[in-house]
Amino acid sequence: MHRILRCQHLELVIVSQPTDDEECLLKKYIKEAAALYYGLNPREVRILTYQFATTNGKVVPRNWKIDEKAGADWFSAFIKRHSHFSIRVPESTSSARVISFNRSNVSAFFDNLSKVFERYVFGPEAIYNIDETGITTVQRPSRIVAQKGVKQVGAIVSQERDQMVTLAVAVKALGNSIPPAFVFPRVHYKDHFISGGPPGSLELAHPSGWMTEINFLEVIKHLVKHARCSVENPILLLLDNHESHVSISVLDYGKNSGVIMLSFPPHCSHKLQPHDRSVFGPLKKFVGLAQDAWMKNYPGQLMTIYDIPEIVNKAFPQAATPVNQSSDQQKSNVTPEMIRPFKKAGPRKTSTGNRKKGKTQILTDTPVKAELEARQRARESKTITKKKKKILFDRNQQISRKTAKVSEKQKKSKNNIPIITSDDNTPCHLCGILANVPPFKNWKECPSCKEWFHERCCPEDFILCYSCLG
Numbered sequence: 001m002h003r004i005l006r007c008q009h010l011e012l013v014i015v016s017q018p019t020d021d022e023e024c025l026l027k028k029y030i031k032e033a034a035a036l037y038y039g040l041n042p043r044e045v046r047i048l049t050y051q052f053a054t055t056n057g058k059v060v061p062r063n064w065k066i067d068e069k070a071g072a073d074w075f076s077a078f079i080k081r082h083s084h085f086s087i088r089v090p091e092s093t094s095s096a097r098v099i100s101f102n103r104s105n106v107s108a109f110f111d112n113l114s115k116v117f118e119r120y121v122f123g124p125e126a127i128y129n130i131d132e133t134g135i136t137t138v139q140r141p142s143r144i145v146a147q148k149g150v151k152q153v154g155a156i157v158s159q160e161r162d163q164m165v166t167l168a169v170a171v172k173a174l175g176n177s178i179p180p181a182f183v184f185p186r187v188h189y190k191d192h193f194i195s196g197g198p199p200g201s202l203e204l205a206h207p208s209g210w211m212t213e214i215n216f217l218e219v220i221k222h223l224v225k226h227a228r229c230s231v232e233n234p235i236l237l238l239l240d241n242h243e244s245h246v247s248i249s250v251l252d253y254g255k256n257s258g259v260i261m262l263s264f265p266p267h268c269s270h271k272l273q274p275h276d277r278s279v280f281g282p283l284k285k286f287v288g289l290a291q292d293a294w295m296k297n298y299p300g301q302l303m304t305i306y307d308i309p310e311i312v313n314k315a316f317p318q319a320a321t322p323v324n325q326s327s328d329q330q331k332s333n334v335t336p337e338m339i340r341p342f343k344k345a346g347p348r349k350t351s352t353g354n355r356k357k358g359k360t361q362i363l364t365d366t367p368v369k370a371e372l373e374a375r376q377r378a379r380e381s382k383t384i385t386k387k388k389k390k391i392l393f394d395r396n397q398q399i400s401r402k403t404a405k406v407s408e409k410q411k412k413s414k415n416n417i418p419i420i421t422s423d424d425n426t427p428c429h430l431c432g433i434l435a436n437v438p439p440f441k442n443w444k445e446c447p448s449c450k451e452w453f454h455e456r457c458c459p460e461d462f463i464l465c466y467s468c469l470g
Contacts (some may be wrong), residue, residue, distance in 0.1 A: 016403045018058065026052060027082060037098050039090060045078075046070040091269070100267035102411055107264050109272065109360040112131060114238060116262055117328070117360060120228035124173035126235045128227065130171065132211050132242075133283070135312060136251050137303045138162035139291035140284075158303035164209050168202075168219050170237075170277065175322030178226040180312070181219045184305055185209030197309025198316055200226075213247035214389055224257045234258035239268050240273065241358045255364045266358035286315035429451045 026049065032042055040048065041140045053060050053070075064070055079085055105288075116122070141155035155369055166183035179200035184193050189205040198201075202222045204215045211219075222231040229235040237254070239245050241263045264272050294303060361368045427434050431454065443453050 002459075018053070018056075022052070022056065027085075030085070037090075037093055040076055042087060043069070046072075046075055049074070049078075086269050094267070097267040097270055100265060101271055103461055105265035105268060105360065106272070109262075109268075112262055112360055112362050116260060120234055120236070120260065122234075122236045125351055126229075126233075127173040128170050128223065128235055129238045129239070129274045130223070131170075131240065131269075131273060131280070132166050133275075133280045134164040134209075135287060135308050136162035136164050137305060137308065139288045139295075142288055142292055154293070160292075163305050165305050165310065166209055166211050168211065168216075169279065169320070170219075171275070171279065171320065173372050178223060180316065181215075181222060181311075182309060183209060183211055193306055194309050195306065196313060198313045201309065211242070211244045213244045213249065215254060216244040216247070218251050220254055220257075220259065224259065229258040231256070231258045234260050237261050238264065238274075240264050240269050241360075246363060246372060248369070248376055251369050251372065255369070259364070261363040263361050263363055265360040283315060283319035284316045287311060290314045361383060368446065399411050426452055431457055 029048070030045060049067060049070040050060065050064050050445075053064075053196060054182060061071065072318055079087075138157050138161075140157060141157065144153065144155060146153045153429040157249075165185070168181040168183070179198050179202065181202035182194065182197065183204045183206055185208060186193070186205045187207055189203050193205075194201055194203045204218055206212050206215060223237070225237050235258065237259050239261060244250075245263070251261070255446060260453065269276050291303065294311060363369070363372075432456065433454070444454075
């Protein structure tokens with residue numbers, strides 16, 4: 001036993017230590033992998049370290065060779081040596097966002113921003129940013145103090161399935177904001193929806209609870225009312241490329257009211273949108289805390305969408321502070337030089353269904369607005385064509401059903417041919433010849449007047465007689 005322990009001790013003594021340059025390379029690789037959205041977890045870092053050491057001919061401990069990865073003690077010491085590293089839970093980021101946030105798209109946005117500032121003189125009091133977020137009736141419980149070692153720690157929520165209310169917020173670059181707008185998931189708005197909400201809020205309704213073109217037009221009117229802008233005193237509005245933001249009615253009203261609209265590149269709001277950087281994060285946190293307090297103050301009651309305005313009224317002043325709203329402009333101050341040149345991706349295999357790729361645009365410019373109008377006219381004509389085809393199809397189907405019914409009646413009338421006898425003195429309703437007069441012919445009964453007539457005497461394509469047809 002003494003010899004075994006002595007051999008293990010000797011092996012630990014002669015383990016090769018990595019040089020500073022080699023450890024710098026390892027640090028650089030881990031940092032770049034995280035920046036490229038392909039970060040390594042602790043297990044992958046330990047495997048990478050073992051492969052890096054064996055490739056460079058380093059002598060490693062025996063347990064490293066058995067597990068084919070570095071030991072847990074080495075990883076703990078590595079994290080302690082480099083305090084700028086920490087184990088974090090990454091935020092889910094779609095591949096579309098990763099690909100779209102590149103130097104070309106960001107440069108195009110800043111080129112449009114430069115054009116706007118060359119045409120107009122905008123101070124920080126005339127620059128607005130608007131965005132929407134969803135507030136649900138089922139909150140995410142905040143952290144609580146509980147007994148250590150208990151596996152399941154619960155917190156009560158309102159209900160299983162949530163309902164969402166859309167909240168639209170517009171803030172200035174100076175740090176103050178206008179009253180928010182609520183979109184309730186209802187067909188019509190009622191006055192009691194906004195009870196206890198922020199003063200001066202705008203109340204809207206739509207069955208889905210999402211922002212639509214009609215509702216966003218009301219939001220723009222709400223913004224113009226509080227910003228007091230005009231064609232002589234315009235403002236700059238930064239917003240994303242949502243379909244409700246680029247409708248012709250919104251652009252017409254904005255242009256006539258002095259609202260210059262500049263859109264962000266698609267799938268880049270997580271980096272360029274100021275609201276996503278500093279306002280909506282604290283807002284969701286304070287809304288969750290207010291919802292937890294509401295559940296404790298009203299035990300046994302269900303939280304509804306009509307309670308959300310009162311909750312937002314308590315959370316909004318804490319989140320939309322001048323410090324947060326002014327710092328979000330600094331956090332989203334990304335320049336093209338700061339964008340990492342990602343490796344050029346290959347062509348996509350999936351098709352967009354002839355949908356035009358979005359891009360950053362000055363939406364109120366005449367060429368852009370004319371292009372959007374032409375696109376809308378094309379969509380409307382396509383919709384009208386589809387409706388006409390549907391009407392023709394339904395009409396043809398109706399005619400086919402009527403023809404089938406007539407054919408069925410004709411078959412029944414042919415199958416119900418009366419048996420002619422010598423004693424039958426029934427006259428033909430049209431020609432007057434008796435039924436017992438040869439040559440005997442097929443007879444039919446008019447379903448309208450119930451009179452009998454020869455088959456040759458009736459119209460070819462109809463089962464009614466000439467008298468009933470008029």
